[in-house]
Amino acid sequence: MTRSQHQHLKTIEQRLLWLSHWMIHHANHIRPKVDGIKTGGHQASSASMVSIMTALYFSALRPEDRVAVKPHASPIFHAIQYLMGNQSREKMENFRGYGGVQSYPSRTKDIDDVDFSTGSVGLGVGITALASIVQDFVKAKEWGADLRLGRMIALVGDAELDEGNIYETLQEGWKNELRNTWWIIDYNRQSLDGIVREGLFSRIEKIFDAFGWDVVRIKYGALQRAAFEEPGGDKLRDWIDRCPNQEYAALTFMGGAVWRRHLMDDLGDQGDVSSLIERRSDAELAALMENLGGNCVTTMADIFAAIDHDRPTCFLAYTIKGWGTPIAGHKDNHGGLMTTKQFAEWQTHMGIAPGEEWEPLAGVADKAGLRTFLAEVPFFASGPRRHMDSRLAVPGIEVDSTREISTQAAFGKILDDLAKGASTLAERILTTSPDVTGTTSLGPWVNRRKLFARDARADAFIEHRIPSTAKWEFTPRGQHVELGIAEMNLFLLLGAAGLSHSLFGKRLIPIGTVYDPFVCRGLDALNYACYQDARFMIVGTPSGVTLAPEGGAHQSIGTPLIGMSQDGIAAFEPAFADELAVIMEWAFHYMQRDGENDPDERTWLRDETGGSVYLRLSTKPLEQPLKRVDDDYRQGAIDGAYWLRKPGPNCTVVIAYQGAVADEAIAAAGMIGETRRDIGVLAVTSADRLNAGWTAAQRERARGNRNARSHVENLLLPLPGDCALVTVIDGHPATLAWLGAVAGHRTIPHGVEHFGQTGTIADLYRHFRIDRNSIAASVNELTVGKRARLDPLVPLYP
Known part of the structure; x- marks a missing residue:
C-alpha cells in the first residue's frame, strides 16, 4: 500500500x-x-x-x-x-x-x-x-x-x-x-x-x-515500532509488555504529562531511554503510548x-x-x-x-x-450485496396414514420419500441435528443423501460389512451436516443456512431436528436466527410427558408457549400424519416467501412475508383417521384448527386438543357423547397461528374495520353462549386456555405445569389429568362450574 x-x-x-x-x-x-x-x-x-x-x-x-x-x-x-x-x-x-x-x-x-x-x-x-x-x-x-x-x-x-x-x-x-x-x-x-x-x-x-x-x-x-528501533527502545518495549492492563488504562486517561512522570519514575535516568522520552512533547508521548x-x-x-x-x-x-x-x-x-x-x-x-x-x-x-x-474501494464497488435466488418448486407431499403411526415417524417417512425423488427442492435441503439424527427419524434421509464433508470419508462399518442401520458416509455431495451436542450451534447453523439465498445467492431449505425440551438450550440462538429473518424448519421431537420412560429431564413443558411467542416462526403441533404432510408442503412454500406485508383477510395472517417453521412432534403412534373425504381439514391444519367433530346447534361443550393427546380427547368425547350429543371436538394444529390471527383481527377492528374476523373467531363465535370449552395439550395449559376469551366461553384447561417423572404414558397422563377420564370428569363437573360463577367459594375441583 x-x-x-x-x-x-x-x-x-x-x-x-x-x-x-x-x-x-x-x-x-x-x-x-x-x-x-x-x-x-x-x-x-x-x-x-x-x-x-x-x-x-x-x-x-x-x-x-x-x-x-x-x-x-x-x-x-x-x-x-x-x-x-x-x-x-x-x-x-x-x-x-x-x-x-x-x-x-x-x-x-x-x-x-x-x-x-x-x-x-x-x-x-x-x-x-x-x-x-x-x-x-x-x-x-x-x-x-x-x-x-x-x-x-x-x-x-x-x-x-x-x-x-x-x-x-x-x-x-x-x-x-x-x-x-x-x-x-x-x-x-x-x-x-x-x-x-x-x-x-x-x-x-x-x-x-x-x-x-x-x-x-x-x-x-507503527509509532511504537519505530521508537523501539531508537536507542533505549528495547527498554520501553519491555516496560509496555510488563505494564498491567489496569495501570496502562489509567495512565492513558491521565495523559502525556503523567505518562512522562510515571515512565521516568519506573525506568529511572537511563540515558538512552530517558532521551527517547524527553525528545517528545507531552502530546507526542501520549500519542506514542496510545499507538x-x-x-x-x-x-x-x-x-x-x-x-x-x-x-x-x-x-x-x-x-x-x-x-x-x-x-x-x-x-x-x-x-x-x-x-x-x-x-x-x-x-x-x-x-x-x-x-x-x-x-x-x-x-x-x-x-x-x-x-x-472511496470510489475505488473494492468492498463497495459492486453496490449492495444482498443476493436473491428464485423460489424452488415444492412437490406434492403425502404419507401413508392407513396404519398407526407417530408424527415423528411420519416426518421421517416424508423426508425419506423426498430423498428417493429427484426434485430441485430435495437437492437444496440441508439437514442437521445435535447428535440425535437417528432418534429424531433423520436416519433414512441421511442414508440416502449422505453426510457432508469437503473430503470423502468412508464408513468403516460398511467396508467391513458390519450390519448397521446407519450408513455414516461423508462426501462433498452429502446433505446432512453432523453436529455435536450443542444446541446453540444447531440454531446458528440453521440461521446461517437460512440466509444462504441472501448471503450467497443460493437458496437452501434447512431442516434441523432436536429433542423438544432442548429447544430451550438454544433459545438465544433461535431468537437470533429469527431476528435476522433466516428461513428454516426446526423439528422438536420427541416432546412432552408423552416421552414417558425418559423422565422429567427429557419431557418438555413450555415449548408450545415458545412457539407462540417467538417472532418470525410459525409453530405447529399436528396429531395425525396427513395433517403433517399438509403442513410440511405449505411450510416449504412459506419458508421461501418474501412478499408483501398485507394481511390475508381470510385469517388476518401476513403469510406472504414468509418465515421459519417449528414442528412439535411425538413418538406416540396414533390410530389415523380414515382418508378425508372433504378438504376442510387441509386448510384448517394450515390455519391452525378445524372441526374434527362439528358441534351441533345445542352444543354445551367443546373439547379442544393439540398434538399427541388427540386420542384421549376423542375418547373422552365418545364417553360423554350419550348425554351430550351435540359435543364438538376441535383439532388445533397451531395455537400460534390461531392466536396471531385473532390478535391481528382485533387490531384491524380497532382501526375501524368492524368486519375483520379471524379463523378462530369464525370457528367459535357460532357456539351458544353457555357452551364450555375443555382444552387439553401435552404441554403448558396456557397454550390453549386463551380460547375462552375469543367469544367469552367458560374454559377448563388441561395440561402440564410441573416436571414429569418416569412411568408409562397412561401413568403420566393420569397424573397430569390429560387422560380421557380426567377430560370427561371436567365435562361432567361443568354444572359445578356454573355454580362457581355465582358462588366463588364453591371449588371446581374438590
Whole structure:
C-alpha cells in the first residue's frame, strides 16, 4: 500500500471517529429528550474499533466477504455506511430513535448493508464460522460450483470471549475443517464492569491453537515500532509488555504529562531511554503510548493484506478503549459519554467547524483525492450485496396414514420419500441435528443423501460389512451436516443456512431436528436466527410427558408457549400424519416467501412475508383417521384448527386438543357423547397461528374495520353462549386456555405445569389429568362450574 493510500485511510479513520461520536452525542445531548433517560451509544467501544474497521472495510474486504460487527461498535458501522452514501442523515440524526439507525446492526431494521445482525454478544461471532461451513456446503454442489468464496469475519469484543457458545463453535469448526474465517478481537482489556484479568488471553490463545487456528498478535503500532528501533527502545518495549492492563488504562486517561512522570519514575535516568522520552512533547508521548497495534490503521491494513491462506485466523489487536477521545482508558467509559464541555473541546481538536458536524468530508483538506479513493474501494464497488435466488418448486407431499403411526415417524417417512425423488427442492435441503439424527427419524434421509464433508470419508462399518442401520458416509455431495451436542450451534447453523439465498445467492431449505425440551438450550440462538429473518424448519421431537420412560429431564413443558411467542416462526403441533404432510408442503412454500406485508383477510395472517417453521412432534403412534373425504381439514391444519367433530346447534361443550393427546380427547368425547350429543371436538394444529390471527383481527377492528374476523373467531363465535370449552395439550395449559376469551366461553384447561417423572404414558397422563377420564370428569363437573360463577367459594375441583 502506498503512502498516499495510508494517508487516505488515516483521514477516513478520523472521519469515522468523528461521525460515530457526533451521532451519539447528538442523540444524548442535542436531540430533544422525551423520556428523560440516557439514549446511550458506546462511544468508547466504538473508538477502540475505528482503526480496525477502517483498515478492514477500506482496504481488506472484497464484496464476497461477510462481516458480523461487534454490537457496541455499531456507530462506526453506520458511520461507514453514511460516508459511502448507504445511510441517510435523517436516520443518523435519529440514532436509537423510532425509525432511526439501530442500536446494534440489524439486517431487517437498518437500511445499510448489514451482513449479520448482532446484539446478543457471542452469537454474531459464532455464526460466521457456521456460515463458512454453509458456504463450503453450497460450493461443493454442482448447482453452487460458481460461488466465489468469501471470508466470514467477526469483529469481537474481548469481553465477548466469556461467552460459552464461542468455544462450542470452535470445536464444531475443527470437526468440519473450518476455513475462510477471521475473528478480529478488539483487545482493549476493558469490559462493562471492569478490567479484563491479567494473562487471560495467553490461555485463550492456546485454545485457538488447539483447534487449528492461526493466531496473529498485533500489539504495537507503527509509532511504537519505530521508537523501539531508537536507542533505549528495547527498554520501553519491555516496560509496555510488563505494564498491567489496569495501570496502562489509567495512565492513558491521565495523559502525556503523567505518562512522562510515571515512565521516568519506573525506568529511572537511563540515558538512552530517558532521551527517547524527553525528545517528545507531552502530546507526542501520549500519542506514542496510545499507538497500540489495533489503534494503528496502517498496521492493521498491512497485517490483513499479509494473510494469503484460507486457514481460520484469530487477530488479537491490542487497543485502548475510547482511543482518540477525552475518555480514553477510563474504567467507567463503557457506557459513559463525553460531557458537553469535553465534546466541545474535542470538536475543536478534531477541526470540525460549527454547522458542519454532519458533513461527511468536513475538515478534509484533499476532498477530491479522498472521493477518488472511496470510489475505488473494492468492498463497495459492486453496490449492495444482498443476493436473491428464485423460489424452488415444492412437490406434492403425502404419507401413508392407513396404519398407526407417530408424527415423528411420519416426518421421517416424508423426508425419506423426498430423498428417493429427484426434485430441485430435495437437492437444496440441508439437514442437521445435535447428535440425535437417528432418534429424531433423520436416519433414512441421511442414508440416502449422505453426510457432508469437503473430503470423502468412508464408513468403516460398511467396508467391513458390519450390519448397521446407519450408513455414516461423508462426501462433498452429502446433505446432512453432523453436529455435536450443542444446541446453540444447531440454531446458528440453521440461521446461517437460512440466509444462504441472501448471503450467497443460493437458496437452501434447512431442516434441523432436536429433542423438544432442548429447544430451550438454544433459545438465544433461535431468537437470533429469527431476528435476522433466516428461513428454516426446526423439528422438536420427541416432546412432552408423552416421552414417558425418559423422565422429567427429557419431557418438555413450555415449548408450545415458545412457539407462540417467538417472532418470525410459525409453530405447529399436528396429531395425525396427513395433517403433517399438509403442513410440511405449505411450510416449504412459506419458508421461501418474501412478499408483501398485507394481511390475508381470510385469517388476518401476513403469510406472504414468509418465515421459519417449528414442528412439535411425538413418538406416540396414533390410530389415523380414515382418508378425508372433504378438504376442510387441509386448510384448517394450515390455519391452525378445524372441526374434527362439528358441534351441533345445542352444543354445551367443546373439547379442544393439540398434538399427541388427540386420542384421549376423542375418547373422552365418545364417553360423554350419550348425554351430550351435540359435543364438538376441535383439532388445533397451531395455537400460534390461531392466536396471531385473532390478535391481528382485533387490531384491524380497532382501526375501524368492524368486519375483520379471524379463523378462530369464525370457528367459535357460532357456539351458544353457555357452551364450555375443555382444552387439553401435552404441554403448558396456557397454550390453549386463551380460547375462552375469543367469544367469552367458560374454559377448563388441561395440561402440564410441573416436571414429569418416569412411568408409562397412561401413568403420566393420569397424573397430569390429560387422560380421557380426567377430560370427561371436567365435562361432567361443568354444572359445578356454573355454580362457581355465582358462588366463588364453591371449588371446581374438590
